[in-house]
Amino acid sequence: MRSDVRRPGALRAVVRVLRSGGRQHRVRTARVLFTFWMFTGHMTPPAPTRHVEIERKLDAPAGFVLPDLLGVAGVAAVSDPVEHSLDATYFDTEDLRLQKARLTLRRRTGGTDGGWHLKRPASGGARTEEHHPLGRATRVVPPALRAGVEVHARGVAIVPVVRLRTTRTVRNLLGADGAVLAEVAVDAVHASVPSANGRWTTLTAWDEIEVELVGGTEKLLAKVVKAFVKAGAAVSDSPSKVARALAAAGRVPAAPGADEDADDAGEDAAQPPAEGSAGAVVLAYLRDQVAHLQTHDPLVRVDAEDAVHQMRVACRRLRSALTVYRPLLDREVTEPLREELAWLGEELGAARDAEVVRDHLRGLVEAEPAGLVEGPVVERIVRTMDERYRAAHDEALVTLDTPRYFALLDTLDALVATPPFTAGAEGPAADVLLPLVRKTWKRTARLVDAAHATDDPAEHDLLLHDVRKAAKRARYAGESLVAAFGKDAKAYGKQMAAVQEVLGEHQDSVVIRGYLVELSAAAHAAGESTFTYGRLHALEQVRGYTTETDFDGVWAAAQDPAYRAWLG
Numbered sequence: 001m002r003s004d005v006r007r008p009g010a011l012r013a014v015v016r017v018l019r020s021g022g023r024q025h026r027v028r029t030a031r032v033l034f035t036f037w038m039f040t041g042h043m044t045p046p047a048p049t050r051h052v053e054i055e056r057k058l059d060a061p062a063g064f065v066l067p068d069l070l071g072v073a074g075v076a077a078v079s080d081p082v083e084h085s086l087d088a089t090y091f092d093t094e095d096l097r098l099q100k101a102r103l104t105l106r107r108r109t110g111g112t113d114g115g116w117h118l119k120r121p122a123s124g125g126a127r128t129e130e131h132h133p134l135g136r137a138t139r140v141v142p143p144a145l146r147a148g149v150e151v152h153a154r155g156v157a158i159v160p161v162v163r164l165r166t167t168r169t170v171r172n173l174l175g176a177d178g179a180v181l182a183e184v185a186v187d188a189v190h191a192s193v194p195s196a197n198g199r200w201t202t203l204t205a206w207d208e209i210e211v212e213l214v215g216g217t218e219k220l221l222a223k224v225v226k227a228f229v230k231a232g233a234a235v236s237d238s239p240s241k242v243a244r245a246l247a248a249a250g251r252v253p254a255a256p257g258a259d260e261d262a263d264d265a266g267e268d269a270a271q272p273p274a275e276g277s278a279g280a281v282v283l284a285y286l287r288d289q290v291a292h293l294q295t296h297d298p299l300v301r302v303d304a305e306d307a308v309h310q311m312r313v314a315c316r317r318l319r320s321a322l323t324v325y326r327p328l329l330d331r332e333v334t335e336p337l338r339e340e341l342a343w344l345g346e347e348l349g350a351a352r353d354a355e356v357v358r359d360h361l362r363g364l365v366e367a368e369p370a371g372l373v374e375g376p377v378v379e380r381i382v383r384t385m386d387e388r389y390r391a392a393h394d395e396a397l398v399t400l401d402t403p404r405y406f407a408l409l410d411t412l413d414a415l416v417a418t419p420p421f422t423a424g425a426e427g428p429a430a431d432v433l434l435p436l437v438r439k440t441w442k443r444t445a446r447l448v449d450a451a452h453a454t455d456d457p458a459e460h461d462l463l464l465h466d467v468r469k470a471a472k473r474a475r476y477a478g479e480s481l482v483a484a485f486g487k488d489a490k491a492y493g494k495q496m497a498a499v500q501e502v503l504g505e506h507q508d509s510v511v512i513r514g515y516l517v518e519l520s521a522a523a524h525a526a527g528e529s530t531f532t533y534g535r536l537h538a539l540e541q542v543r544g545y546t547t548e549t550d551f552d553g554v555w556a557a558a559q560d561p562a563y564r565a566w567l568g
Helices: 009-017 023-040 143-153 218-230 241-248 262-268 278-301 307-324 331-366 377-399 403-417 429-453 457-480 487-525 531-558
Strands: 049-053 055-059 082-092 104-109 115-121 127-132 159-174 180-194 200-213
Touching: 055 218, 115 143, 127 143, 143 278, 159 241, 180 218, 180 241, 200 218, 200 241, 278 307, 278 377, 278 403, 278 429, 278 457, 307 331, 307 429, 307 457, 331 377, 331 403, 331 487, 331 531, 377 487, 429 457, 429 487, 457 487, 487 531
Parallel strands: none
Antiparallel strands: 049 127, 055 200, 082 104, 082 159, 104 115, 115 127, 159 180, 180 200
């Protein structure tokens, strides 16, 4: 998505606030208000800042004395201590959905980074932190931050759950050139929780040490932590201050997707599939795709590059897996889920289609000799498709705030927490899964034969469209087994992807020709030349014919038995 099409997250906030009237009413009103505020200077949407936080926490016993850190992993000097008074209110749902997802949302005053903070887990034990200005709200989460956690909150109120007042003493560890390598903060923490009368009740207090990398290395961090441990500190077993405070209040969130009744179920509780079983392989893939979908939900809400496409792909992969591995799953559970995933994919599809058409046609026009481009062709294409993208994206945002979508997310969580496997999932992965993937090849081959056999052009195009969908399912099936079967599954998936993609080009050419007819009609009505639109239409016809020829070559390569030998 080009940057000139995206809009600041504040517009999303207005769209969500304006609940009265129909969808189009809400979207139009939001756009008008946003434009008014921007151009009259009454609102300048602040851009959030983000950074990766790499730190270690240690518990400090009473009377703990900081060790001498000079010389530790290149520390040349330690700055004088600076004291800060911090006051942070942490927000979550009443059932701690954000904590379950390992997210931390807070509003903090004092120190050098006062504001709203949203922390997410990252690789290697690091965390990404998103920082928004304080603003006026103290007990209501800003819409932009709410959008970032809605995939977990799912329409439920986000309220203050913990308040931490901290006296922080900070020292910087400096290198020989004076650069800050790491920051050492000694915190005296007092935690309180909301009471029935709306006030805060003091709960517990403790001292801890945070060592955060600034310009240093992981090696330096490890050596500094070792020096603290040698001096009597202990590496904290709590993931965060807010988690520690909640634990002291007896509010420990369950693991993501955990069944709250599992403790009472005893021997009847669902057991995870055995390692190496068909169920274990399928479950791992389903978990990856559910995580992929949920990861891209916040990105779709802020119109991030390629986010709509990635979320839509996750829907397709999940639907494909539930179809291919249907014999291993309870259909009463998975068939309704497949329908809901199809619905979500369609809701996201219009925005994605507008992107694809705009970018393809713009590139096509820009590749034309100047003398063959008559009139404002690029401007009309970009304006028309951007308008369609914005309208479709706004509709997608409305969809992502509906009870139906939230219910789908709940169902996906339940799917991977307690997968509805049949007895067939207990068998060895190779014996059970490979025949099911082999069927995806056979189905694709049958449809190719049917497409080649028909003399009806319309039926031929429809069958090629079915071949593309079958090849996509075969591709996803192969990719779903890469973790278990390695390069053979990867090669099979890659070859079927080539079949899918060449037929995708064919389908795109058919769809784009329809758009060109519309664009040409609009240009004619505006008194503009339609010559270039006709030429582009002809080029798309040629592309359609060419892709059929290309398909014959790609399909011939895909028929090499070497790609299917691993399937038996």
